[in-house]
Amino acid sequence: MKTYAILTLAILAQATGNVFLSKGMKQIASASPVGNSDLLALFPRAIESPTLWCGTALLIISFLLFATVLSWADLSFVLPTISVEVILTVALADHFLNEPVSPVRWMGTLLISIGVILVARSGKQTGEAGCEKEKIPKGPGR
């Protein structure tokens, strides 16, 4: 129960954080006279953007929550939650970022989510042993 509650919070924080970051970076790029051609010129502006700070804070919260859960839960259990994150992020982008998501892109998003679940659950079949690869999670904090 504790695990589910924390994971839900982590997913919400990650998805909304992504939206804030995307919004913030595009605001900065469009406000800059050089657009996004000179990345280094964008960074001083990035530091002053409250939108980016909110996004970053949300991603840090999400990261801490995931790291906490990973200290007791199996990765093959935690990993599939990432697929919810992907769908939620795309839905929020569609809704709040003025990025109309085409049916083809939705299809791609769903395939990715199913793929992630299959990859995550395949660890259970091979048992606990020999799963060095299981130690490769999809971390938060992107």
Next chain:
Amino acid sequence: MKTAVMIAMIVLADSAGDVLITKGMKEVGEISTIKPKELLAIARRVLSNRNFLSGIFFMAVTFFSFLTVLSWADLSLVFPSTALVYVVSALGARFILKETVTFQRWLGIGLVCLGVVLTSLP
């Protein structure tokens, strides 16, 4: 093209960060307290763990690459594409660590690849 390069960088740095952070957190052990004093001690142990710190470095690379690419690309393209990290880790497991990758996992990897292709179509 520029977007593809950035996504590749995000995926590679993310895989590296994930492995190192997982390793570090497992070394630190389960966090099962909310007492501030004990939490502080745990935080100190986490922050002095070398794997964890290297993981954080890669996470920072991931984060700044992510920010950069978001200054021009769609979030609904970039974020789903970061799931390619599974493809990278499975290929690494199969060809570097010589592990067996189950059929179900190959299937999942195939779906992720197909999904990223569909996502990136105009």
